[in-house]
Amino acid sequence: MTAGRETPLLARYAEGLFWMARYLERVENLARLIDVTQTFEAAGREDESWFALVRINADEEEFARRGEAASAEAIKRFYLLDATNPTSIPASLNAARYIARTLRPLISTEMWMQLNVFHRDMTSIDPISLAGDRLSRLCWRLKEGVQAHTGITEGTFFRDQGWLFYQLGRLIERADQTTRLLDIRYHLLVPAAGREERRVAELAQWGAVLRAAAGYHAFRRVAPPGFTPRDVVAFLLTDPDFPRSVRLCVEQVEWLLGQLRGRYGLRAAVRPLERIEELRAALLSRPADRIVADGLHQFLDAMQRDLILLASEIGTAFFRDWRPLAQMQEQRQTA
Amino acid sequence: MQPAPADPFRDYNPGPYFCELTRARPGDGDAAETLRRRIGMIGLDALRARAVAAETELVNLGITFTVYSEASAIDRILPFDCIPRVITAAEWRRLEAGVQQRVAALNEFLHDIYHRALIVKNGVIPGELVFGNANFRPEMIDFPVRFGTYVHICGIDIVRDGAGEFLVLEDNARTPSGVSYVVENRHLMSRSFPDLMAGLRLRPVDDYGRRLLHAMTEIAPQGVDDPQVVLLSPGIYNSAYFEHVFLAREMGVPLVEGADLVVEDERVFMRTTAGRRAVHTIYRRIGDDFLDPTVFRPDSLLGVPGLIGAWRRGNVALANVVGTGVADDKAVYAYMPRIIRYYLGEDAILANVQTHICREADGLACTLANLEQLVVKPVGESGGYGITIGPRATRAQIEAARAALLADPANWISQPVVSLSVGPTLTESGIRPRHLDLRPFAVTGRETWVLPGGLTRVALKEGSLVVNSSQGGGSKDSWVLEEPLP
Numbered sequence: 001m002t003a004g005r006e007t008p009l010l011a012r013y014a015e016g017l018f019w020m021a022r023y024l025e026r027v028e029n030l031a032r033l034i035d036v037t038q039t040f041e042a043a044g045r046e047d048e049s050w051f052a053l054v055r056i057n058a059d060e061e062e063f064a065r066r067g068e069a070a071s072a073e074a075i076k077r078f079y080l081l082d083a084t085n086p087t088s089i090p091a092s093l094n095a096a097r098y099i100a101r102t103l104r105p106l107i108s109t110e111m112w113m114q115l116n117v118f119h120r121d122m123t124s125i126d127p128i129s130l131a132g133d134r135l136s137r138l139c140w141r142l143k144e145g146v147q148a149h150t151g152i153t154e155g156t157f158f159r160d161q162g163w164l165f166y167q168l169g170r171l172i173e174r175a176d177q178t179t180r181l182l183d184i185r186y187h188l189l190v191p192a193a194g195r196e197e198r199r200v201a202e203l204a205q206w207g208a209v210l211r212a213a214a215g216y217h218a219f220r221r222v223a224p225p226g227f228t229p230r231d232v233v234a235f236l237l238t239d240p241d242f243p244r245s246v247r248l249c250v251e252q253v254e255w256l257l258g259q260l261r262g263r264y265g266l267r268a269a270v271r272p273l274e275r276i277e278e279l280r281a282a283l284l285s286r287p288a289d290r291i292v293a294d295g296l297h298q299f300l301d302a303m304q305r306d307l308i309l310l311a312s313e314i315g316t317a318f319f320r321d322w323r324p325l326a327q328m329q330e331q332r333q334t335a
Numbered sequence: 336m337q338p339a340p341a342d343p344f345r346d347y348n349p350g351p352y353f354c355e356l357t358r359a360r361p362g363d364g365d366a367a368e369t370l371r372r373r374i375g376m377i378g379l380d381a382l383r384a385r386a387v388a389a390e391t392e393l394v395n396l397g398i399t400f401t402v403y404s405e406a407s408a409i410d411r412i413l414p415f416d417c418i419p420r421v422i423t424a425a426e427w428r429r430l431e432a433g434v435q436q437r438v439a440a441l442n443e444f445l446h447d448i449y450h451r452a453l454i455v456k457n458g459v460i461p462g463e464l465v466f467g468n469a470n471f472r473p474e475m476i477d478f479p480v481r482f483g484t485y486v487h488i489c490g491i492d493i494v495r496d497g498a499g500e501f502l503v504l505e506d507n508a509r510t511p512s513g514v515s516y517v518v519e520n521r522h523l524m525s526r527s528f529p530d531l532m533a534g535l536r537l538r539p540v541d542d543y544g545r546r547l548l549h550a551m552t553e554i555a556p557q558g559v560d561d562p563q564v565v566l567l568s569p570g571i572y573n574s575a576y577f578e579h580v581f582l583a584r585e586m587g588v589p590l591v592e593g594a595d596l597v598v599e600d601e602r603v604f605m606r607t608t609a610g611r612r613a614v615h616t617i618y619r620r621i622g623d624d625f626l627d628p629t630v631f632r633p634d635s636l637l638g639v640p641g642l643i644g645a646w647r648r649g650n651v652a653l654a655n656v657v658g659t660g661v662a663d664d665k666a667v668y669a670y671m672p673r674i675i676r677y678y679l680g681e682d683a684i685l686a687n688v689q690t691h692i693c694r695e696a697d698g699l700a701c702t703l704a705n706l707e708q709l710v711v712k713p714v715g716e717s718g719g720y721g722i723t724i725g726p727r728a729t730r731a732q733i734e735a736a737r738a739a740l741l742a743d744p745a746n747w748i749s750q751p752v753v754s755l756s757v758g759p760t761l762t763e764s765g766i767r768p769r770h771l772d773l774r775p776f777a778v779t780g781r782e783t784w785v786l787p788g789g790l791t792r793v794a795l796k797e798g799s800l801v802v803n804s805s806q807g808g809g810s811k812d813s814w815v816l817e818e819p820l821p
Contacts, residue, residue: 008563008607010589101397101571105583105590109396116397161608266609318608 007160013106014165015319016099021169023096024115024146027089029177030079031142036184036212038135040205041072050075056180057087076130080138083123089142090123108156111149118145161264164256168314171256175249176307179300181213182236185229206232213244233296234288246303250279253310260318268317275310282306343379344371344759349768353499353756355420363423364819366535371759373531374418379765386417386761389527398519400804401574413516414809417528420758420771420791424818427538430493430501430775431785433685436675438489438777441508441662443678445485448661449475459677460670464694468667470509470660472623474630474643480656481554482781487654488547488618489777490514490789493685495756502688502753503671504772508663509655510620513790513810514543514776515581520812536817538787543776544585547618550780551586554652555615562615564588565605567596569621569637579620586618593621598641601648616652617642623657665714665748666692688753694745702740702749709749711736724800726752755800758811760793770794772802773813788813 033053041049050072054063059078062085068074083090097119104112122142129138150170157163185205206229210216219235219242239245254276261269282302291299349357356367374382390412393399399410422430447454448465455462465471490511492504521540525532548564555562568579570592583590595605596614604611619626625635627643645651661667667674669690672683691698691709702709706725713721723736740747757768775789791811792802802808 008589008605008609008612010591010595011606011608012592012595013589014608098571101576104397104577104580112397113395117395165608260608264609 009161009165011319013103013162015315016103017106017162017166018169018314018319020096020099020103021166022173023092023099024149025170025173026087026177027092027096028143028146029174029181030087030089030092031139031146032177032212032214033181033184034076034079035136035139036181036208038139039208039211040184046072047075052184053079056183059085059087062087073130076135077127080130081125081127090125093119093122106162108152108158110152110156114145114148114152118149121145161260161266164259164264165318168253168256171249171253172307172311172314174244175246175253176304178213178236178244178246178249179303179307181209182233183297183300185209185296202229209236215242215244218242230288230292233292237288237291238283247280247283250276250283254280257314266318271317272310272313275306275313279303279306279310341378342375343382343766344375347759347766347768349757351497352754352768352770353495353497354768355422355495355756355758355771356418357759358499360423360426362425362819363421363816364536366814366816367421369535370419370421370531374759374766377530382417382761385527386415389417389523390415392523392527393519396519398515398577400577401572402805413804414795415520415523416758416760416769416793416795416809416811417524417531418759418761418766419524419531419812419814420773422773422788422813422815424816426501427787427815429684430773431787433501433503433683434489434491434775434777434785435783436679436681436684437491437503437506437671438486438779438783440671440675440678441486441489441506441659442484442779444674445656445659445662446480446483447678449485449658450477454674454677457677459673460667464664464666464670465661468661468664470623470658470664472658472661474647475656475658478647479649481557481652482779484554484779484781485656486659486662487550487554487656487779489779490774491685491777493773493775493789494688494753495771495773497754497756499756501685503668503683503685504688504753505665506663506668506671507774508659509622511774511776512575512578512620513774513792514786515578516810517776517786517788517790517813518543518585519581520810524812535814538815538817540786540788543778543786544582544587546778546784546786547582548586548588550778550784551588551616551618551652551654553780554654556649556652559615563605563613564616564618565591565596565614567591567593567617567619567621567639569593569625573620575620582618593637593639596639596642598639598645601641601645601650603639603642603645603651614651616654618654623660626653626657665712666694666745669748688750691749693740693747693749698749699740699744702747703737705749706733706737708751710752711740711747711749713746714748720805722801724752727800752800755794758791758793760795760811762795762797767797769797770800770802771811787815 037050037053047070051070053075054060063078066078078085079088081090082088083094085091097115100107100112100115122145207216210219210232213236215235219232223231235242236245238247240247242248254273257269257273260266356371393412393415399412402409402411444454454460455465486508488511490507490513493501494504495501518540551564552562564586565588566579566583568576568590579590589605591605597604597606597611603614605614621637624632625637627638627640628635629640630643646653669692672687675681675683691702693699693702702711709725711723723732755770755772758771759766760769771791771793773789773791776786778784791813792808793811794800794802795809796807
C-alpha cells in the first residue's frame with residue numbers, strides 16, 4: 001500500500017462532494033420514477049397511481065401539509081415545481097447548487113458552469129411542461145442534465161480523495177433509489193381480473209420498472225427464458241454487472257472505502273467497511289424467491305435503513321471533525 | 336455584397352477629457368489605432384451581439400458579485416465593456432514605480448506607528464489621526480512582522496486628469512478586491528474578441544496567483560519548511576465570494592471558512608478528512624473586527640476563536656496584517672506625499688488629488704466656502720457611499736453635506752472634482768466616452784510585485800464619475816503594452 005500525495009481535503013469539502021452527488025443522483029432517479037409513474041398511470045385511477053410516488057418517497061406527511069387533494073396534478077407539482085418540498089427536484093437542485101458554490105474552489109469550472117445553467121433552467125419550469133406528453137420530455141431533460149453533469153465530472157474532476165467522496169455519495173444514493181424503484185411495484189395497482197391477465201399486467205409493470213432503471217435490455221440479455229417477476233427483483237438487487245443494481249453499488253462503495261483507507265491512510269474507513277459487510281450479507285444470503293416470499297417491501301425497507309446507517313457511519317468517520325453543517329441534508333434521512 | 340459598417344467612432348467625442356484610446360501617446364507602437372480600426376471593422380451591431388454573448392458567459396460561469404438589498408440577495412455580474420483600455424509601456428513604467436513607492440511608504444509608516452511612532456513625534460502627522468483612528472490596533476504595537484511587510488496585498492485607486500496626469504485617489508490596504516476581474520476579463524476578451532487582440536504584444540496577467548502564493552509562502556512563520564497556506568473567506572454569502580474562489584484556485588490552496596479552522600495550543604489547524612492539519616499562512620478576506628471573537632467583536636461568527644493568540648505567538652501569519660486600516664484612511668491619505676518624503680526621501684511619483692482635511696480649521700473653512708465646487712467624502716467609508724459631488728449636487732444635497740460637515744468635521748475630507756479620463760465605451764447610443772479609473776494590485780512578501788495593468792472600472796452612466804460596482808460601474812480589460820521592440 002502506497003501513501004497518496006499529501007493533498008489534504010477539508011472535511012467540509014468531502015461532505016459537500018458527498019451530498020452534491022447524492023442530490024444530483026436523486027434528481028435523476030426522481031425523474032425516472034416520475035417517468036415510470038406516468039407510464040403506469042392506470043386509466044381512470046390516475047390519482048391513485050401518482051400517490052404511489054408519494055408513498056415510496058415516504059412523503060405522505062409532507063404532502064398532507066400542503067392541504068391539497070392528492071390529485072395527479074398536485075403530486076406532479078409537489079415533485080417538479082415545489083421547492084419547499086425537500087424531496088422535490090427543485091429542492092434537490094437548489095441544494096446541489098448551493099453546495100456546488102461552496103465547492104467552487106475544488107470542482108472544475110465546467111462542472112460548475114453546467115450545474116449553474118442546469119439549475120437555472122430546471123428551477124424555472126413552466127407548469128405547462130407538466131401536462132400530457134411534455135412530462136416525459138421534461139423527465140428526459142432532467143435525466144440528461146444529470147448525465148451531462150456526471151460525464152463532465154468523469155472527464156474533468158481531479159481524482160484525489162474528493163472524487164472518492166463524490167462517488168460514495170452518488171452510489172449510496174443510487175442504491176437507495178433502486179430499492180425505492182423496486183418498491184413501487186408494492187404500491188401499485190394490479191387489475192384484479194383473471195390469473196393470466198394479472199400475470200401479463202404484472203410483467204408489463206416490471207418491464208416498465210426495468211425501463212425506468214435503464215435496465216430493460218440488459219435484463220433481457222441475462223434473463224432466463226420464461227422469466228418471472230422474481231428474476232427482475234434478483235436482477236435489480238444482486239446482478240453483479242448492472243450499474244444500478246444494489247449489489248454493484250454496494251461493492252463499489254466498498255472499493256471506494258478501501259481506497260480511502262489504503263491510498264489515503266484514512267483509518268476511519270474501517271467502521272463503514274464493517275457496515276458494508278452486513279449489507280452484503282443481507283443482500284446475498286437469500287435467493288430472490290425467498291426475499292419475495294418473505295416480503296419484498298419489508299426487505300427493501302430494511303435495506304434503506306442499512307444504507308442510512310452506512311451514510312451516517314461515513315459522516316462520523318470523515319466529516320465528524322467538521323461542525324454539523326446541514327440540517328437540510330438530514331431532512332430526507334430522518335423522513 | 337454587404338456594405339462595410341459605418342465607423343462607430345464617427346460621432347465619438349471625448350470633449351475636454353483625456354481619452355485613454357484616441358489621444359495620441361508616444362511609443363504605443365500604433366496599438367491604440369489598430370484597436371480602434373479593428374473595432375470599426377467589426378461594426379456596432381456585431382460588437383453589441385458579441386458583447387451580449389460575453390456577458391451571458393459571465394452569468395453562466397457565475398462570475399458574479401452579490402448585491403444585498405433589504406429583502407433579497409441578487410447575483411450580478413460586473414458589467415463588462417468590451418472596448419479595452421490601453422496603457423502604454425511608458426505609462427506603465429511610471430505607474431508601476433509609483434505603486435511600488437507608495438506600498439513601500441505605507442509599510443514603513445505602519446512599521447513606524449506600531450513601534451516608535453517617530454513620524455508623529457517629528458510632527459509630520461497629527462498623533463490623533465493615527466492613535467485616535469478606529470483602525471489603529473494597539474495589539475500591533477511592537478509586534479514583529481516579517482520583512483516589515485504589513486500590507487501584502489494592496490490596491491491603489493488611480494485616476495487621470497484632463498492633462499493626462501496620473502493621480503492617486505485612494506489606497507486600499509485592508510482587503511482590496513477586484514483582481515479576479517482583471518484576470519477573468521482578459522480570459523473573456525481572448526475568448527470573445529480574439530480578433531481585437533491578435534498580434535498585439537500585451538503584458539500577461541496570469542501570473543497573479545503564483546506571485547501571491549509565493550509571497551504567502553515567504554511570510555509564513557520562520558522554520559516551517561513547506562507552509563500550508565489557506566484563504567479565509569466569510570463564505571458564499573459574501574459579495575466577493577467569487578473572488579475568494581478565484582484566488583484560492585489560482586494559488587491552489589484551500590478556501591476555508593472560520594468553522595474549518597480550530598486553534599489548539601496557540602496553533603491553527605484546519606479540519607480535514609484525516610483529522611487536523613497545521614495551517615501557517617492565512618490570506619484572510621475578513622475584516623480585522625471579525626477575525627477572532629475572543630479578541631475583537633464577540634458576536635462574530637465568521638472568525639476563529641483564538642486566532643489572534645496563535646498569531647501573536649508567531650505560529651501563523653496573517654495577510655494583510657491586522658491594523659493596516661489606519662494607513663488607507665482617507666484622512667491619512669492627505670498626508671501621503673509627506674509620508675513618502677519622510678520615509679523614502681523622495682517625492683511621490685504619483686501625486687495625490689489635492690485634499691482638504693476638514694478636521695483642520697483651514698481645510699474646513701475652505702471646504703464650506705466652496706462646497707459647490709468640491710467632492711466631499713467621509714473618511715471611513717468605501718464603495719463610493721456618502722459622497723457629495725458639489726457641481727452635480729442639488730441645493731438640498733449641498734445643505735445636507737454642510738450639516739454633516741459641521742456636525743463632525745473630522746469625519747470628512749474634500750477634493751476638487753477631477754476631470755477623470757474617459758475611454759470609448761459601448762452604450763445604447765453607440766460608442767461614447769465614459770469615465771474610468773484604474774486599480775493596480777501590488778503583492779508584497781520580501782519584495783513588491785505589481786500586476787501589469789489592474790482593474791479598470793468604468794462609470795457606465797453618462798457623465799457619472801462614480802465607478803464603484805455597487806453604484807452602476809462596470810469594468811474593462813486593461814491592456815499594458817510590452818516595451819517597444821528595439
